[in-house]
Amino acid sequence: MTHEGPMCRERMKGKRIRHVQTWEDRVVVFEDVPAEVCGRCGEVRFTGPIVDRLNQMLWSMGPAPRTMEVPVYDLSAAP
Numbered sequence: 001m002t003h004e005g006p007m008c009r010e011r012m013k014g015k016r017i018r019h020v021q022t023w024e025d026r027v028v029v030f031e032d033v034p035a036e037v038c039g040r041c042g043e044v045r046f047t048g049p050i051v052d053r054l055n056q057m058l059w060s061m062g063p064a065p066r067t068m069e070v071p072v073y074d075l076s077a078a079p
């Protein structure tokens with residue numbers, strides 16, 4: 001199924017992507033997430049059941065197959 005992105009009216013293509021989400025002070029990485037991606041601007045859209053699955057995994061915080069170390073940059077002192 002394809003449809004147009006609301007921003008630039010480009011056709012959305014089905015792809016599997018990496019989705020990074022922050023939640024409170026945690027960063028959670030989801031790999032191989034089925035998504036629709038705009039061919040022009042890269043806008044990402046998830047279909048309903050995928051959003052539910054991501055939220056479920058986020059809330060349950062079950063054991064993950066692997067972890068990443070994440071650098072944190074702070075721009076509070078930048079002009």
Ligand SMILES: [Zn+2]
Pocket residue numbers: 005007008009010038039040041042043
């Ligand atoms: Zn677009």
